[in-house]
Amino acid sequence: MERRWKRSLPRSAFFTAAPPAVLRCRDHFQDRIPVPGDDRRLFRIVGPVATEPFFRSPVRAVPFGNRHARGFSGTADMSDQFISVCTLEDRFEGDILMDALSQESIPAILRPFQETPYSALFVPQKGWGLILVPENMAPRAREVIDEVLREVRSAPVYSDPSDVDPLLWERLREADPETVCHNALVEYEDEHRAYVVPFLNAELLITPGEETTEVLDSPPYPRVDFELNLSLLHYLLEAENVALTRKWIGEKDIPSGEAFFRGLHRLPVDSLIELFGPDARLFRATAELLGGTPVDLGDAAYEFQVLPRVPLLVVLWEGDEEFEPALHILFDETVSTQFKALDTLWAFTGVFCRTLAAAARDLLPGEER
Structure with a gap:
């Protein structure tokens, strides 16, 4: 398999591949892997990855249709259908919910609207972004999200x-x-x-x-x-x-x-x-x-x-x-x-x-x- 390394944004990786595939990537680099065949899709994973030449922490890539989706956590079968389970008000909500879903081993994708060319239209009307999870895990994901949001919104406000x-x-x-x-x-x-x-x-x-x-x-x-x-x-x-x-x-x-x-x-x-x-x-x-x-x-x-x-x-x-x-x-x-x-x-x-x-x-x- 031919492999090309190229400098990219920190903690991110872009690549194309024919599924199914477990793709390993190095921090600060993007890994483009040409694979024979017509079934190529764009993947993006954001999160901790191995930094040594011999990778110890494989990250499973999950395809999704929008190249502006920002984050992924967990692993999922390549045939899983991801659906939206939460509309986010801001980046703060996105970070804490993605962390909570990761702790529950629920694969999740963070898709912020502010990175799209139409952010001025999407953000005021549709919120800051979406969290997507595999359809079969959506009920559990909603339970986790509801619990976290209740805790955040009921937390005491510092005043003293x-x-x-x-x-x-x-x-x-x-x-x-x-x-x-x-x-x-x-x-x-x-x-x-x-x-x-x-x-x-x-x-x-x-x-x-x-x-x-x-x-x-x-x-x-x-x-x-x-x-x-x-x-x-x-x-x-x-x-x-x-x-x-x-x-x-x-x-x-x-x-x-x-x-x-x-x-x-x-x-x-x-x-x-x-x-x-x-x-x-x-x-x-x-x-x-x-x-x-x-x-x-x-x-x-x-x-x-x-x-x-x-x-x-x-x-x-x-x-x-x-x-x-x-x-x-x-x-x-x-x-x-x-x-x-x-x-x-x-x-x-x-x-x-x-x-x-x-x-x-x-x-x-x-x-x-």
Whole structure:
């Protein structure tokens, strides 16, 4: 059998073969195996594969009709008919469900719509993607999926600041204050052994030794909670001395943002649209209260210096007879150098949105709050 190796995407393999076949592939390579005969189909397997020349972990290829199917787990007979058992809201659901099915030895294919040429049509209407399993295993697969989704959706939401991973506090205690201050553009108080972090037009005192966060200004914007602590600790530990470019991008333009910021991880702007959509004047008053700088975009727009190296731009479009109101949050393109993980950036943006909404409600007459 003739074999050609070619560099490809990590942890993936593309090949054609006549079934049945157990095809072994090497990480970072694609294996194209010409086989006599007309019955050739495209296979794609994504997942852990052997990395040595003498393969120890064979992976059974299962044919499917769409070349954009992204992941496969388990083994199945080549004649199995795969059917859809779940429509996914986002990549997060896809990852946890594929892992759960793998643990139950149920072969599964992950087919994301965002990789197709028609993703702009499929994703808003049909969800982020599908999970497919052999038809004879579909009942068991649905049981596993339902159980996992119930656990995920009923899991307690972290709210107490003390729920933050103590290892983050430990890392900050061990960090060099001079380096942290240089990278994050914050100050360090030797007397209290604490960092003073500007947040919008307020200042926060972060004390690693006591594992506390205190708002130094009144009124109390923002409210100290789990997501604020999580955001601040990651910012202090991860920020880099990188100049802003002032090139604004949406959340889906951030690397991997297209897949992440969907479903449960959509930016929480709905409450802001309810507040500001009918009343751009309230948006302007709130933005100025929080130290925002007006920008000539939309019906109203303001730039907020939320953290020293993380500005946000909020653009509001008022609704009318033809269009619903809209509000967009934009990021400097360097944001991924200051927050390395998208879930941390999502938490940080949520803190900002809640702070903006709380400040706006304080400006409303008592009966409208």
